[in-house]
Structures are given as C-alpha cells and as structure tokens.
Amino acid sequence: MNFKSFLLFLLAIQAIHSQENLAKQFESIESKVIEWRRDFHQHPELSNREFETSKKIAEHLKSLGLEVQTGIAHTGVVGVLKGNKPGKVIALRADMDALPVTERNNLPFKSEAKTTFLETETGVMHACGHDTHIAILMGVAEILAQNKDKINGTVKFIFQPAEEGPPPGEEGGAKLMIKEGVLENPKVDAIFGLHIRSDYEIGTIHYKKEGIMAAVERFVINVKGKQTHGGRPWQGVDPILISAKIIDGLQTIISRESKLVDEAAVITVGKITSGTRFNIIPERAELIGTVRTLNPEMKEKIIRRMTEMTETIAKAYGGEATIEFQNNTAITFNDPSLVDQMLPSLQKVAGIENVRLRKATTGGEDFSFYQEKVPGFFFFLGGMTPNTTEAFPHHTPDFMIDENGLLLGVKALTQITFDYLNN
Numbered sequence: 001m002n003f004k005s006f007l008l009f010l011l012a013i014q015a016i017h018s019q020e021n022l023a024k025q026f027e028s029i030e031s032k033v034i035e036w037r038r039d040f041h042q043h044p045e046l047s048n049r050e051f052e053t054s055k056k057i058a059e060h061l062k063s064l065g066l067e068v069q070t071g072i073a074h075t076g077v078v079g080v081l082k083g084n085k086p087g088k089v090i091a092l093r094a095d096m097d098a099l100p101v102t103e104r105n106n107l108p109f110k111s112e113a114k115t116t117f118l119e120t121e122t123g124v125m126h127a128c129g130h131d132t133h134i135a136i137l138m139g140v141a142e143i144l145a146q147n148k149d150k151i152n153g154t155v156k157f158i159f160q161p162a163e164e165g166p167p168p169g170e171e172g173g174a175k176l177m178i179k180e181g182v183l184e185n186p187k188v189d190a191i192f193g194l195h196i197r198s199d200y201e202i203g204t205i206h207y208k209k210e211g212i213m214a215a216v217e218r219f220v221i222n223v224k225g226k227q228t229h230g231g232r233p234w235q236g237v238d239p240i241l242i243s244a245k246i247i248d249g250l251q252t253i254i255s256r257e258s259k260l261v262d263e264a265a266v267i268t269v270g271k272i273t274s275g276t277r278f279n280i281i282p283e284r285a286e287l288i289g290t291v292r293t294l295n296p297e298m299k300e301k302i303i304r305r306m307t308e309m310t311e312t313i314a315k316a317y318g319g320e321a322t323i324e325f326q327n328n329t330a331i332t333f334n335d336p337s338l339v340d341q342m343l344p345s346l347q348k349v350a351g352i353e354n355v356r357l358r359k360a361t362t363g364g365e366d367f368s369f370y371q372e373k374v375p376g377f378f379f380f381l382g383g384m385t386p387n388t389t390e391a392f393p394h395h396t397p398d399f400m401i402d403e404n405g406l407l408l409g410v411k412a413l414t415q416i417t418f419d420y421l422n423n
C-alpha cells in the first residue's frame with residue numbers, strides 16, 4: 001500500500017466510523033422524539049397561543065448550545081447552529097399549532113385540553129400532526145448539534161406558530177415569521193419542511209416537483225341588483241338570478257378553459273347570502289368561496305377570468321358585481337433543481353422504493369410563503385400503520401399517527417442537512 005492509498009484507507013475507516021456513530025445516535029434519539037411528541041400531544045395549544053410549547057422548544061435548543069431567539073411572530077422560536085466551518089445556510093421548519101377539535105380515542109396521552117374558540121366550547125387537539133413535526137425537528141437539532149464538527153455552514157431551526165391560520169383579527173404564521181426576519185441574519189439559502197400523513201404507510205416519503213400543495217384564495221363577490229316586488233320582477237334587477245349565472249360562469253373557467261391535464265384547479269362557492277322573504281326580490285347578494293391552484297400561470301389566468309366573468313355577467317343582466325380576493329397560502333412550490341439535488345438523500349435514508357412520486361393536493365400550506373422567498377422542498381412523511389383499513393383524515397377527532405414513522409423524519413432532515421451543506 002502506497003501513502004496515497006493508505007490515506008484513502010484511513011478516510012474510509014473514518015467514514016464507516018462516523019456512519020456507525022450516526023446510526024447509534026439515531027437509535028437513541030427515537031425514544032426521546034416519541035416522548036416529546038406525547039408531551040406536546042397531551043398539551044396542545046391553538047394558533048398564536050403556543051406559549052408552553054415554545055418554552056419547551058427553546059429550553060431544548062438552549063441545552064444543545066444553540067443561539068436561540070424567542071417571541072418571533074408571537075410564539076415562534078428560532079435556533080441557530082453554526083458548524084465548524086463557514087458555508088451555506090439551511091433552514092428546517094416545523095409548525096407548532098393544534099386545532100379546536102375534541103380528541104376521540106383511548107391513548108394514554110390523549111388531550112383533555114379545552115378552550116373557547118369563536119365563542120364555542122371545544123376541545124384542543126393536535127389533529128394535524130404538528131406535534132410530530134416539533135418532536136422530529138427537536139431530534140434533528142440534537143443530532144446535528146452532536147455532529148457540528150462535521151458541518152460546513154449554518155443550520156436554522158424554525159419553529160413556527162399558527163400554520164392553520166391566526167385567529168380573526170391577528171397576524172401570524174409563516175407570513176409574519178418572514179416579516180420579522182427569519183430568513184435573514186444569516187440569510188437562508190434553502191428551506192426544507194415535511195408534513196406527517198395519517199394515510200401514508202410509515203417508512204415512506206412522498207414528493208412532487210413544482211406545485212405540491214395549492215395556493216388558497218378566499219373570494220367575496222358582491223352582486224348589486226334593484227329591489228322590487230317578487231310578483232313584478234320586470235320592475236327590478238334580480239341579484240339572485242345573477243348570482244346563479246355567475247356561479248355557472250365561474251365553473252366553466254375550470255371545466256372549459258383550464259388545462260387540467262397539466263395541473264388541477266378548483267373553484268368552490270361555499271356560501272350565498274341574499275334576500276329576506278318569498279315575495280321580495282332583494283337588492284344584493286353575497287357569494288363567498290375559494291380558489292385552489294397549483295401552477296403560477298394558471299393561477300394568474302383563473303383569477304383574471306373570474307374577475308371578467310363576474311363583472312360582465314352581472315352587467316349582461318342589468319346589475320353590477322365586484323370580486324375581491326384574499327390570499328391565504330401561496331403555491332407550495334418545490335424548486336425542481338433542489339428536488340433533483342436532494343432526492344438521493346431521501347432515498348439513502350428511506351430506500352429508493354420508499355420514496356414515491358405523488359400527485360398534488362388541493363389543500364394549502366403556509367410553508368409556501370418561505371418558498372416564494374428562497375428555494376424550498378416540502379415533502380410528506382408516512383404516519384400510518386401498514387395495512388390499516390381506515391385512516392382517519394387530518395383535522396378529525398379520530399386522527400391517529402403511528403409513532404414508528406417519526407424516526408424516518410429525523411433521518412431525512414438530518415441527511416438533507418449534511419448533504420446540502422457539505423456537497
């Protein structure tokens with residue numbers, strides 16, 4: 001063996017050693033992650049009210065020697081881990097809020113929390129699995145802190161409140177985190193996040209390039225007619241008839257004008273308010289609904305066409321109508337080259353056959369706002385016990401996660417961090 005091959009041999013031995021070390025660290029973190037998750041599950045807190053949750057997170061990050069900032073966007077926590085050598089900055093994000101749902105199961109760590117939400121008595125439950133996201137990211141922080149000598153660059157751990165949306169009248173969530181500077185100082189180069197799924201088998205990861213979750217807009221249409229006697233419609237303008245024509249017109253934007261073979265799109269009118277009694281044609285009608293889009297060009301076109309349809313249809317029947325849009329989430333848009341770059345990391349930890357390409361979903365996720373600012377990759381993590389016949393959906397009282405799926409989440413984000421910063 002010459003000197004050069006001897007050096008290579010030493011490096012190989014070292015690599016095997018650190019792999020073995022890492023494997024041991026993963027093994028010992030699993031029970032901690034499950035314990036943390038159970039604690040968060042039993043003590044859920046609603047959006048913008050994650051006070052105890054964020055305290056526990058901050059304590060953990062401080063104990064690992066990270067620089068910790070608290071109180072961002074109300075209850076947000078950011079921990080910064082600097083590697084031994086300078087380099088890029090990666091951000092890993094977990095959301096922390098629970099939902100006004102009353103838990104219905106016999107788990108020993110079932111939530112008994114109660115609150116009043118919008119004047120209604122309700123239970124509080126981690127019914128979307130954000131408890132698992134917190135625990136996973138705390139585990140990743142612990143492992144990376146133990147290995148910081150092997151990291152070139154900086155890791156930012158972002159624990160974000162109010163993903164489900166802040167209470168009425170309050171700001172919150174990813175939008176407010178960004179406004180308060182979480183992507184700056186140090187400036188983030190790429191961001192990663194995951195969402196547990198109650199309907200995907202444990203051990204699997206599901207991803208898609210470009211739009212994976214929808215941009216969610218809420219819209220309000222105001223139709224103005226002319227009030228008259230219900231028996232003499234020719235003396236007025238009927239806003240209820242105009243509303244029906246508008247709804248019909250809006251649906252043709254999806255069915256006749258949108259290239260649905262490229263991406264899905266949805267328009268739903270969810271609420272109509274008009275009128276007082278059977279023999280009066282009223283003055284006004286209000287329509288409230290939602291638009292879901294997955295492609296930036298389609299989104300732009302659908303919104304433009306909805307505006308044109310609404311205004312011109314009302315005009316055609318002698319009335320007037322306006323439409324206003326309120327953006328709730330952007331498109332959760334996975335940067336294609338970042339996905340290409342990081343896919344091998346996911347395959348390494350899950351096995352190639354367990355990293356699966358999926359179709360988009362028309363649900364929304366406020367992780368999308370980070371992706372509007374920096375390249376990002378958001379994927380789904382399996383949380384369902386294999387061969388389950390009925391997986392209860394997210395946001396329901398029977399929602400259930402198999403904790404055996406959590407370690408893969410820790411491994412995935414850890415591997416992504418090593419590979420993104422060191423290669």
Ligand SMILES: [Zn+2]
Pocket residue numbers: 128164394395
């Ligand atoms: Zn949710």
Ligand SMILES: [Zn+2]
Pocket residue numbers: 128129130163195
């Ligand atoms: Zn969620």
